Amino acid sequence: MIQCxxxxxxxxxxxxxxxxxxxxxxxSIFGLLGPSGAGKTTLIKILMGQLAYDEGKVEIMDKNPExxxxxxxxxxxxxxxxxxxxxxxxxxxxxxxxADIYNVPKSRxxxxxxxxxxxxxxxxxxxxxxxxxxxxxxLARTFMNSPEIIFLDEPTSGLDPQTMRGIxxxxxxxxxxxxxxxxxxxxxxxxxKLCDNIALLNEGKIVEAGTPKDICRRYDHQKKIKLHLxxxxxxxxxxxxxxxxxxxxxxxxxxxxxxxxxxxxxxxVFLELTGRKLQEEE
Ligand SMILES: Nc1ncnc2c1ncn2[C@@H]1O[C@H](COP(=O)(O)OP(=O)(O)O)[C@@H](O)[C@H]1O
Ligand SMILES: [Mg+2]
Numbered sequence: 001m002i003q004c005x006x007x008x009x010x011x012x013x014x015x016x017x018x019x020x021x022x023x024x025x026x027x028s029i030f031g032l033l034g035p036s037g038a039g040k041t042t043l044i045k046i047l048m049g050q051l052a053y054d055e056g057k058v059e060i061m062d063k064n065p066e067x068x069x070x071x072x073x074x075x076x077x078x079x080x081x082x083x084x085x086x087x088x089x090x091x092x093x094x095x096x097x098x099a100d101i102y103n104v105p106k107s108r109x110x111x112x113x114x115x116x117x118x119x120x121x122x123x124x125x126x127x128x129x130x131x132x133x134x135x136x137x138x139l140a141r142t143f144m145n146s147p148e149i150i151f152l153d154e155p156t157s158g159l160d161p162q163t164m165r166g167i168x169x170x171x172x173x174x175x176x177x178x179x180x181x182x183x184x185x186x187x188x189x190x191x192x193k194l195c196d197n198i199a200l201l202n203e204g205k206i207v208e209a210g211t212p213k214d215i216c217r218r219y220d221h222q223k224k225i226k227l228h229l230x231x232x233x234x235x236x237x238x239x240x241x242x243x244x245x246x247x248x249x250x251x252x253x254x255x256x257x258x259x260x261x262x263x264x265x266x267x268x269v270f271l272e273l274t275g276r277k278l279q280e281e282e
């Protein structure tokens with residue numbers, strides 16, 4: 001659905017994207033992970049045809065994004081910063097404006113408000129919404145035109161974990177209905193949970209890509225099993241046949257409280273690859 005090969009983009013003499021390649025199959029969620037300034041938003045703007053690129057090949061729905069027509073773009077949904085929120089309008093009126101622009105029947109509005117959990121707040125003015133509700137309104141707007149491709153630029157940035165989970169549920173529902181989703185985030189848990197494929201972007205280069213699980217497995221250098229016992233003791237064993245009896249004994253004795261493999265998290269992988277943290281300490 002979306003393909004990129006050796007994509008390069010400069011702002012004056014500053015090369016922001018330095019040869020990006022990926023392929024996003026229809027109906028999947030692709031996550032672009034990277035710290036602030038990595039080039040995530042720039043890439044989204046290029047894919048949507050809002051920004052020209054310098055080199056490489058980019059295709060979205062089999063077209064060069066620079067050649068997309070207004071009609072093609074009606075297949076896109078985009079959530080980015082505060083894009084498209086009219087502060088002095090109610091939730092319903094916000095969506096109503098959008099329905100007019102995109103020629104979507106107003107009868108859809110209630111259903112969409114319900115889908116994102118905002119039906120009760122339909123008359124609330126956008127400026128009075130909590131951060132989480134505002135994110136939901138932006139999602140509602142993004143979904144109004146039933147887009148085939150959805151771009152979500154840091155959709156849960158700054159939200160609390162519970163609100164975040166609510167939004168994840170809505171995103172997964174869209175995937176279930178067949179949408180192709182391009183998501184950027186600097187939250188590795190989010191990426192791990194939602195994405196079929198991810199790419200780690202650092203300073204304009206993809207430093208690793210694959211399914212979240214495969215990436216973590218690839219960087220499991222220790223290949224150990226960690227057991228935490230009820231006594232408070234931590235035991236580490238090699239992950240091989242020789243440890244099997246010992247682990248089995250411990251499990252049978254009922255002393256084992258938790259058991260883990262030493263697979264790293266995406267955050268640890270990113271740190272190893274770049275020496276940088278994905279997410280700033282809060
Ligand atoms: N319109 C622009 N003109 C010049 N530089 C830009 C412009 N947009 C983004 N940049 C630069 O490109 C880099 C990547 O920015 P961006 O794509 O917004 O990163 P991210 O979304 O990952 O935080 C940054 O160094 C930023 O300053
Ligand atoms: Mg950005």
